[in-house]
Amino acid sequence: MTASTVIFYILSAFAIANGFLAVTTRKIFRAAIFLLFSLIGVAGLYLWMSYEFIFAVQVIVYVGGIVVLIIFSIFLTQQAGEDMPMVLRGRQLFAGLASLAGFILAWLLVRDYPFAELRGTSSGEAPIAEIGTKMLDTGTGGMALPFEVVSILLLSAMVGCIVIALKTRKA
Amino acid sequence: MTLKTYFSNIFSTIRSLLKGMRRTGYYFTHHKEIITQQYPEYKPPLPERFRGEVVMPHNADNEHKCTGCTACELACPNGTIKIVTKQEINAAGKKKKALDTFVYHLELCTMCNLCIVACPTDAIEMAQSFEHSVFDRNSLIKTLNEPGSKLEEGIE
């Protein structure tokens, strides 16, 4: 077992443990923080695979953006400091089964995916310029269409936010 | 808001901020403007009227001017001064009231100077000392007349 594998297992354990804590803790703020650590663990895995760009994007989007947003919405709701009520036994069971099914599905996909073929092509570091060019490429393998679709989605979300904010001003 | 006011706002704001920075920058570079006084090493001269504590000056023969008339005791708003008198036989053989102990409570004193003004014989005055801190407040209760001191000749 090389040091690299050890680091991989540590990072994975960190991400999984925090993810588990996030769903089991009864304090909602702590859940958000554990989720944050879980996401950082995933980011660490990207870094371990030396996909630095994806690592940075993961941190910016999830840590700097989404978790902060979640924490904000926790702040703005009341009784956030209290313990959440225990979930009903039946629901717990159902949630367990659902996550087990999800895990099995993911595992099946991972098992059948031909990773070996890809391993040869990946050179470790992804050139940033190439990512940028691919983003606006309209040819084969280009990402221009998904990129623009996502942009439009975000734009409509932004417009929607502004409209909602304007409505409360009038009331 | 037109585009013109938008930009003129920005420029006037930056200008006003830079002016303030020029002022602090001036003081940062001009060290002779510093006004700090390093207290225990440098003790600023105190004006003669500075009110630090009540003292009773004695002359070389250990004589003071206090007749024990209690004018200061009456003038004091805080009960800072307590005068204990005794009966004394003076040179002419007459019995006379005289000062026994002049008790001064520095811890109660507000330095209002009313006792000094009230004293008919200028027996007490304000000293320029101000470092009064002690560990025991009892040591702030002072007897102002020196042991064995007596009234100066010719003071009634």
Add this chain to the structure above:
Amino acid sequence: MALFLEFVIAGLLCIGLFAILGLVLVLMERKVSAYMQIRLGPNRVGPKGALQTLADTLKLLSKEGLTPRGADRFLFNLAPFVAMIGTMLLLAPIPFAKGFQLWDINIGVLYISAVSSLAVISILLAGWASNNKYSLLGAMRSGAQIVSYELSAGLSIIAIVVLTGSLSISDIIASQADGWWIFKGHLPVWIAFVTFIIAVTAETNRAPFDLAEAESELTAGFHTEYSGMKFALFFLAEYINIFIVCAIGAILFFGGWMPFHIGNWEGFNRIMDYIPSSVWFFGKTFFLIFVIMWFRWTFPRLRIDQLLNLEWKYLLPISMVNVLLITLVAILGWHF
């Protein structure tokens, strides 16, 4: 094994740099503020007060670290470490001298802006877990503040990235071998620089944007309940953050460790080359730090709505237009 040893040495050096920078910057802040306020500042401990911060650190170490009743103990104790670790990670890609860089990552500036967003988490954690209303308000403020100012800080970084065509810090510095961007890039780079300085002042919660701790409003904001070493960690992280953002400013706009050269003045340029590159780097960084301290000791604090107005109505639109301008400059090759 050699790799492991390298790790240990690098780690120790980082921690050492951390401690020394903390001591130096706090002393510098106190001296700068003192001279601007026509005072002498610390001058008793050590020669000219040089050991004052060391004495203060010892004091903080010996103080009791209180945890208030009703606080979320785990998160309360975690917050200063999150602040500290986040800051420490930022030291990795900074080149302190020519060829003296811990980790020459190919996405250098992106990495910096990504990891620096961890700072907001620590403040939110501290503010929430303290069970104190001042802390909570401070945390809310700083959350809103940092998230919005990250945008214009990012855009002004992008301005330079567009000019250089690379995210890597060593490439950015290499591109300034024939002149720093602040001189080569005309007005757009100046605008980017001013936006950058304003945005990072806000991101590091420094006055006039110190709303998260606004001492006259929220006593101490998010760290009201912290004492002893836990407080010291926040304090230290704040100063190291200032150092890092100023180092980034120096790298982007002033060429990092690149010496100052003027066109064809061979003699002059050679003299400049004799000055060690680390001196250039630290000189530029400390100059920017001084500017940020200068802000703090001159300006009144903004109000929270004015702060957000400044970002969303002024800085963001301006830096967006500025990025377009820069792109134009870069495409047409107008820069020197």
Add this chain to the structure above:
Amino acid sequence: MLEEIGKTEEGDLIINIGPQHPSTHGVLHLVITLNGETVKKVEPHLGYIHRSIEKMSESLSYRQFIYATSRMDYLSSHINNHGCALCVEQGLEVEIPERAQVIRVLMGELTRIASHVLWWGALAMDVGAITPFFHAFRERELLNDLMEETCGARLTMNYMVPGGVMFDLHPNFQRRVHEFISMFKSKIGEYDELVTNNAIFINRMKGVGYISREDAISYGCSGPVARASGVSCDIRKLYPYDIYGKVQLEEVLDDGGDCYARYIVRMKEMQQSLSVIEQLIDNIPSGDHMAKTKAVLKLPKGEYYSRVETARGEFGVYIVSEGKMTPYRIKYRSPGFSNLSAIDHMARGQKIGDLVAIMGSLDLVIPDIDR
């Protein structure tokens, strides 16, 4: 976590500013109801440093009670003492020598400048600029030094006595006042550079804490707070005492009603005080510094009221005498108390940062409010 006592039924946050808080300048306790950052209600709780000076004064003679008033509004102690001395003199019906009158007015105006200078620094500190505070103290120290030389104290003067002033002026007094005037005039431009013209400061002040003329009157505001809303209330002009009737003095009025107007009024008042000092300093009449009074003062049975303009507004002294050695009842009308009562009106709907700016612009001195 915050639900214990910290919330109203509507879910607004209740927060304590004070009694120990950096911006209350003393032990003022404000209970504020917050909706997010917006202030919904401000409730001042007083009494943390109540020393019952009024009750205490009932057992003190007419010479003695004056010293306690230095400890009310400690930033205008001269003017407080002046008001008390005037009230006692009103009862005694003594004529005050002109020299004493001029000295009193001079000291009063110097005190006003010293107080406003400190307020300027403290206000700047409240809105987050710390440096002006130290610059303000540079000027204030000069004033304190020259007052110390004549009066013997820097803060709690007890210099005004019934019948005049306690000592004559120190021989250096005129020279040092001239020095101060030239120094202050050269520095007042810095005040504008650092604070008055600063864009951030103007934004923090303009339109904040508005109070209309009518409201200012109905809350009983006085001094610069009322004058900034356009209420003409300068006692020095309306009911001139001592030498004020004979000096050129302009009442500074502004109709802005907000913090910035209050700021400008005080800045201009410093200039006015300076002009009064300049008029008087070279024309101090010679003569006695004190009228002859009896050793034991007794006011005839009756009620006496006198008022003076302190740095914060109208200070009134009301004495009921039964003809004994001590007053039967003393009541002080302190400007800070009435000005503070308007804080709720001013701060509603503003942000917390504004509340701090409003407190600063009211120039609160807590012992003056609590007595």
